Amino acid sequence: VDSVALLIAATLNAGTVLAIAGLGLLINERAGIINLGAEGMMLVAAIAGFATAVHSGSDWAAFAAGMGAGALMAAAFGLLVIWLNTNQVATGLALSLFGAGFSAFVGIGYVQGKLGERPSFSVPLLADVPFIGPALFRQHPMVYIAVALTAATAWFLYRSRAGLVLRAVGESPESAHALGYPVRRIRLAAVMTGGALCGLAGAYLSVVYTPLWVEGMVAGKGWIALALTTFATWRPARVLLGAYVFGGVTMLQFHLQGQGVEVPSQFLSMLPYLATIVVLVLISRNAAWIKVNMPASLGKPFFPGG
Amino acid sequence: MLKLEARPQPSQLMSLASPLLALAFTVLIGVLLFMLLGKDPVRGLQVFFVEPVKNLYQISELSIKATPLILIALGLAVCFRANVWNIGAEGQFVVGALCAGWVAMQTGPGTAWLGKGIVFFVLLAGVAGGMLWAAIVALLRDKANANEILVSLMLVYVAEMLLSYLVYGPWKDPKGYNFPQTITFLADTRIPRLVPNLRAHIGIVIAAVAVGLFWLFLFRTYRGFALQVGGLAPAAARYAGFSSRSALWSALLISGGMAGLAGGLEVAGPLGQLTPYVPAGYGFAAIIVAYVGRLHPVGIIFSGLLMSMFYIGGELAQSRMGLPKSLTGVFQGLLLFTLLACDTLIHYRIRWQSRAALPKGA
Numbered sequence: 032v033d034s035v036a037l038l039i040a041a042t043l044n045a046g047t048v049l050a051i052a053g054l055g056l057l058i059n060e061r062a063g064i065i066n067l068g069a070e071g072m073m074l075v076a077a078i079a080g081f082a083t084a085v086h087s088g089s090d091w092a093a094f095a096a097g098m099g100a101g102a103l104m105a106a107a108f109g110l111l112v113i114w115l116n117t118n119q120v121a122t123g124l125a126l127s128l129f130g131a132g133f134s135a136f137v138g139i140g141y142v143q144g145k146l147g148e149r150p151s152f153s154v155p156l157l158a159d160v161p162f163i164g165p166a167l168f169r170q171h172p173m174v175y176i177a178v179a180l181t182a183a184t185a186w187f188l189y190r191s192r193a194g195l196v197l198r199a200v201g202e203s204p205e206s207a208h209a210l211g212y213p214v215r216r217i218r219l220a221a222v223m224t225g226g227a228l229c230g231l232a233g234a235y236l237s238v239v240y241t242p243l244w245v246e247g248m249v250a251g252k253g254w255i256a257l258a259l260t261t262f263a264t265w266r267p268a269r270v271l272l273g274a275y276v277f278g279g280v281t282m283l284q285f286h287l288q289g290q291g292v293e294v295p296s297q298f299l300s301m302l303p304y305l306a307t308i309v310v311l312v313l314i315s316r317n318a319a320w321i322k323v324n325m326p327a328s329l330g331k332p333f334f335p336g337g
Numbered sequence: 338m339l340k341l342e343a344r345p346q347p348s349q350l351m352s353l354a355s356p357l358l359a360l361a362f363t364v365l366i367g368v369l370l371f372m373l374l375g376k377d378p379v380r381g382l383q384v385f386f387v388e389p390v391k392n393l394y395q396i397s398e399l400s401i402k403a404t405p406l407i408l409i410a411l412g413l414a415v416c417f418r419a420n421v422w423n424i425g426a427e428g429q430f431v432v433g434a435l436c437a438g439w440v441a442m443q444t445g446p447g448t449a450w451l452g453k454g455i456v457f458f459v460l461l462a463g464v465a466g467g468m469l470w471a472a473i474v475a476l477l478r479d480k481a482n483a484n485e486i487l488v489s490l491m492l493v494y495v496a497e498m499l500l501s502y503l504v505y506g507p508w509k510d511p512k513g514y515n516f517p518q519t520i521t522f523l524a525d526t527r528i529p530r531l532v533p534n535l536r537a538h539i540g541i542v543i544a545a546v547a548v549g550l551f552w553l554f555l556f557r558t559y560r561g562f563a564l565q566v567g568g569l570a571p572a573a574a575r576y577a578g579f580s581s582r583s584a585l586w587s588a589l590l591i592s593g594g595m596a597g598l599a600g601g602l603e604v605a606g607p608l609g610q611l612t613p614y615v616p617a618g619y620g621f622a623a624i625i626v627a628y629v630g631r632l633h634p635v636g637i638i639f640s641g642l643l644m645s646m647f648y649i650g651g652e653l654a655q656s657r658m659g660l661p662k663s664l665t666g667v668f669q670g671l672l673l674f675t676l677l678a679c680d681t682l683i684h685y686r687i688r689w690q691s692r693a694a695l696p697k698g699a
Contacts, residue, residue, distance in 0.1 A: 067486065071670075111674070115341070115681040120422055120486070121628065125673040128621055132666020139661040246663070251494050258487050297502035304491040304498075311488065312481040321482075334341075 036166040043174050046278025048232045050177045052256035053270040054184050055228025062221030063201035063328035067123025070253030071130020072226050073233035076101045078138040080234025081244040085144050093238045101230020102223045109222040113215045116332045135246045146242050171239050184267040201326035204333035258307050264324035280306045341685040351682045356629050359676035385650030397537035402645035404540035405599035409623035411551045412595030414632040419588040420568035425489025426596040427620025428496035429467040433597025436466030437604040438611040441522040455525050460601040467597015468590050475589040504611050519611040528605045540602040551634040625673045
């Protein structure tokens with residue numbers, strides 16, 4: 032029973048990385064912009080966060096650094112796709128390629144880097160409840176923040192006026208522009224929010240989850256987070272749920288290895304990637320369903336008066 | 338303030354000037370970066386742009402790196418022109434290398450009668466492997482509408498795991514002191530070198546021939562034309578009766594085959610065995626090569642050579658200036674980023690407009 036509780040705990044922890052990045056990309060895409068640079072932003076944020084944690088000793092400073100790095104990269108992407116009308120797919124790819132190279136470059140001195148003693152967390156009283164305690168209430172605060180963030184995003188999108196405007200910009204930038212909303216600035220804000228949250232996820236990965244820095248350590252999580260927004264048909268709660276499912280797949284792989292299952296480790300490591308493909312295939316089969324839920328202007332440039 | 342104004346027609350001049358402008362910006366940022374790191378920028382530029390073409394040995398090394406880049410980029414150019422986003426060439430390259438390596442491992446006394454002819458089968462296996470890996474992407478896109486960007490990219494990780502499994506497991510050289518590597522392939526499976534004592538091989542000649550073939554295919558054949566119409570104007574292509582499914586399959590099979598060929602050439606050329614280090618990032622760098630070369634076969638020659646200079650420059654920067662080799666990736670990414678920004682000038686021109694003349698809320 033204890034190992035099941037630990038597996039649940041590890042699943043929530045692994046899902047948190049994907050959930051935070053996925054929520055950021057969701058906000059981003061709800062404004063009509065698709066940013067394939069998620070992987071690159073997470074990598075740069077991971078090293079920015081790790082380096083900050085090594086030098087300052089503060090995890091929260093590291094998260095802030097990761098968010099800043101992600102937002103900065105997203106801003107560069109946003110300027111190109113929103114004001115210079117560059118192709119969103121190509122520009123996002125460029126961001127991912129640059130992020131991979133840049134993070135490896137600046138991270139070379141941190142490969143052997145060590146963080147101080149990792150603190151353990153527990154919610155008073157609840158952490159001592161048998162089974163539920165170790166499964167749910169001994170997590171890093173970020174795990175709970177991700178849940179709160181999901182609720183906040185849902186409230187923002189569906190209950191707030193600003194969220195309504197954001198969705199309008201994503202559905203029909205022309206109409207939003209005609210109503211006098213600054214479409215491009217709103218899109219930039221959404222893109223930078225997406226970058227900041229991808230950055231937070233990257234920093235959490237290198238500072239809390241792993242915790243170390245290795246070249247290319249994000250290992251496709253940025254791309255899986257991108258796929259998550261489609262799986263979730265652009266709904267916040269489903270992003271969180273999907274993230275936990277994928278966290279579970281990742282953990283299952285370690286769990287099976289630990290149990291001494293006679294499958295080569297490489298095949299187990301393939302699981303998250305294969306699962307992404309399988310879910311993508313299952314979801315995409317119903318093209319009409321995707322189309323109804325997808326922000327109508329996703330990926331299309333908007334150039335007022337152009 | 339500055340304002341973008343749409344040009345009546347895309348500028349041909351800017352289309353060619355943009356890569357040069359982007360290179361200039363990248364070099365400028367490079368100089369700043371060197372100064373920031375306290376390194377001599379002149380020395381840095383030398384290492385990247387002079388040393389790689391300084392002598393025959395370096396030019397030979399340059400051609401080894403340019404070969405896979407040009408081959409993969411040619412295939413990607415067809416893909417991107419057809420608006421099919423295959424970004425998993427790296428995985429197709431790895432599977433191509435795996436299949437080519439498998440054929441190379443089967444050679445022995447029984448195949449001696451084939452002589453050097455075995456090279457042909459090694460390369461053929463490479464092409465088949467790359468096509469197979471890309472066919473998965475085409476199939477899932479065709480039958481299930483699954484996004485090709487995500488599927489092709491996920492398959493890169495799967496291919497790398499597969500390679501890792503094989504070289505750590507069933508294909509490991511029993512006499513290899515437990516290193517994760519296959520046996521060294523027989524001499525007959527190695528492609529001929531161009532000049533004795535230099536590593537340059539006939540792959541670069543194959544790449545040059547491929548450039549000609551791709552030019553013919555894209556600009557002189559009906560199929561090549563139909564493919565590009567589908568990319569530029571899907572509605573027009575449908576009206577003309579060009580099948581988008583056939584375009585999807587051809588684009589992916591061609592680009593997968595080219596990436597597989599590049600993988601096969603690596604195995605039969607500089608590598609000579611399979612190790613976990615087969616994936617060298619060529620599949621991703623080739624995306625940049627294709628763009629910088631304007632998705633045009635002739636342009637790809639130049640951008641392929643430029644990008645391999647970045648590779649050699651990065652290695653030299655490591656050995657001579659004590660900088661990390663990953664500098665290559667920084668410059669490659671910067672080049673694509675600045676190129677995309679400069680490409681705006683193809684469709685727009687920059688005009689000065691006083692603030693007072695601006696419509697409100699713009």
